[in-house]
Amino acid sequence: MNHSKSLLLSTKTLSPAQVLLLEASGWKVLMHNFISIQWLPLALQLPYDLLICTSQNAVHSLLQHPQVALLKNTPLYCVGKNTRKLLETNGFKVLYATDYATELVAYLQTQLPLLKEKKHIGFLAGTHRLDTLPTFFSQEALKVEELCAYRTLLTPIKLAASPQAILFFSPSGVESYCQENVLEAQQQFYCIGTTTANAVRTHFPALREEQLFLPPTPTVADVVASVQKPTYF
16 A cells, blocks of 8 residues: 555654665654653562563653662563563563463462462553453452552644554554544544554444554564554454
């Protein structure tokens, strides 16, 4: 397909290099951060036997805490390869990382005897987190302290023109976009992962399979790459 002069919307700001890649494919790129992040003060109750972290935003919040240095030897499980990279770059010990919370739950199932021995587990997440992990903690009667690390704020705008393609990076981003705009039958949706794709399905029940694309791994860079080499959901 010739995308010359076709409008592509990214629902978060991309790097200049990523914009150039999209423009080289013939797209006219529009960007707006449809969500913003507000860091929240963490009420840490040290020491922890284990920390579980579901996003880079949670890590950034943790890094601002005055007692962060005392946590460097606390083992961690996390979601996302970039989350793992951010943690390890800052001196944390990541025992296990997955692409999705559902995959982490599957792994934690195999670690139940060990987890039940832990007296103090901390779970860092945001205000719009999914119930995947908390439901697992509850079902298995695990002693987990949930630490709200950041607040997700919706920052929608009304677009003057409908884009042919939209890049979505979170269910909250989909929700924010749909507050002021409508998903349309002629559009293509590039989603960072399955939960974001499912949010598109929720807001647009008439969605056709050929409209929805996912990258092989849930990263911003792979979403951009998937525009060049689309993979159907």
